[in-house]
Amino acid sequence: MKKLLLAGLLLTPSFIVGGCQTTSMNQVMETSQSQVAIRSIQTRAFDTKDKTKTLRTIIATLQDLGFVIDKADEDLGTVSGTKLDGYQLRLTVTVRPRGEKQLLVRANATYNVTAVEDPEPYNQFFAALEKAMFLTAHQVD
Amino acid sequence: MKKIKVLLFILPMFCVVACVQTIPKEALQLRPESLELRKLQTRSFETKDEKQLLVAGAGILQDLGYNIDESETKLGVIVGSKDRDAVEAAQVAGAIMIAALGGGSVPIDKNQKIRASLITFPGKGKTTNLRITIQRIVWNTAGQISKTQSIEDPEIYQDFFTKLSKAVFLDANEI
Numbered sequence: 001m002k003k004l005l006l007a008g009l010l011l012t013p014s015f016i017v018g019g020c021q022t023t024s025m026n027q028v029m030e031t032s033q034s035q036v037a038i039r040s041i042q043t044r045a046f047d048t049k050d051k052t053k054t055l056r057t058i059i060a061t062l063q064d065l066g067f068v069i070d071k072a073d074e075d076l077g078t079v080s081g082t083k084l085d086g087y088q089l090r091l092t093v094t095v096r097p098r099g100e101k102q103l104l105v106r107a108n109a110t111y112n113v114t115a116v117e118d119p120e121p122y123n124q125f126f127a128a129l130e131k132a133m134f135l136t137a138h139q140v141d
Numbered sequence: 142m143k144k145i146k147v148l149l150f151i152l153p154m155f156c157v158v159a160c161v162q163t164i165p166k167e168a169l170q171l172r173p174e175s176l177e178l179r180k181l182q183t184r185s186f187e188t189k190d191e192k193q194l195l196v197a198g199a200g201i202l203q204d205l206g207y208n209i210d211e212s213e214t215k216l217g218v219i220v221g222s223k224d225r226d227a228v229e230a231a232q233v234a235g236a237i238m239i240a241a242l243g244g245g246s247v248p249i250d251k252n253q254k255i256r257a258s259l260i261t262f263p264g265k266g267k268t269t270n271l272r273i274t275i276q277r278i279v280w281n282t283a284g285q286i287s288k289t290q291s292i293e294d295p296e297i298y299q300d301f302f303t304k305l306s307k308a309v310f311l312d313a314n315e316i
Binding site: 052055056059060063064065066067068069070071072073074079081082083084085086087088089091109111112113114116118120121122124125127128131 | 162163164165166168169170171172175178179182211213215216217218220256257258260262272274275276277278289290291
């Protein structure tokens with residue numbers, strides 16, 4: 001029994017380590033879900049061609065959600081912001097044309113040091129953006 | 142003995158949980174008080190000259206000691222920040238008390254980074270709106286982050302808009 005206990009005690013740390021990563025450098029190219037799945041969670045299409053107005057609405061929505069803007073670039077179509085509320089949440093939103101009549105809006109979030117891959121926060125973000133845009137956010141496959 | 146076995150099973154679970162951080166459910170949700178905050182942080186000015194308002198805003202940020210980090214005139218964006226002392230008398234007094242009682246040294250707030258983003262956008266009729274959001278990160282004497290927060294104090298925003306209003310010779314109207 002004592003031997004078993006000892007074995008257990010020796011094994012525990014390896015279980016603990018098993019929950020974490022082996023090499024932190026792997027994070028450079030790491031994604032936990034498939035690229036396609038993440039892209040679909042993070043992307044919506046809007047029926048508008050007005051890129052500038054869309055970017056301005058994204059900025060306003062971020063401010064409504066308690067963000068301070070970090071960067072914005074109209075030509076590139078990107079906006080980044082940070083929310084601090086006992087945690088650090090960074091969000092980057094990009095806008096690019098899709099076909100002749102639509103714009104594709106993609107958001108990706110980082111919570112402290114973890115990529116957000118849960119669909120719910122993105123649904124909430126797009127729900128807020130939808131309201132501000134007065135347009136429906138279409139799911140994209 | 143059984144207790145130890147249970148512990149051996151449970152322990153790794155705790156450790157695995159420690160490796161994963163999850164986002165709070167309401168982090169990207171519009172709060173009921175969002176509208177209130179928007180009012181607090183936004184003013185409407187009787188001008189169509191968005192650029193002039195943006196330039197004046199940058200001037201006020203400089204007056205307040207902010208350095209400009211980022212700007213995009215085409216989207217009405219200016220971002221500034223300043224690093225400042227964050228030592229508070231009450232915390233120092235508390236730390237001295239604890240040390241005097243033999244509690245050892247307690248880390249207290251030391252430095253802070255304050256960030257502000259100033260956004261202009263066309264308002265109704267011949268007006269332009271300006272909204273500023275401010276936040277700060279505080280580090281303690283142990284070099285750890287002790288506070289990350291949004292500034293929601295009404296007086297701070299009122300003070301900012303009073304200064305801006307004087308600079309542009311225009312009234313800052315509530316939205």
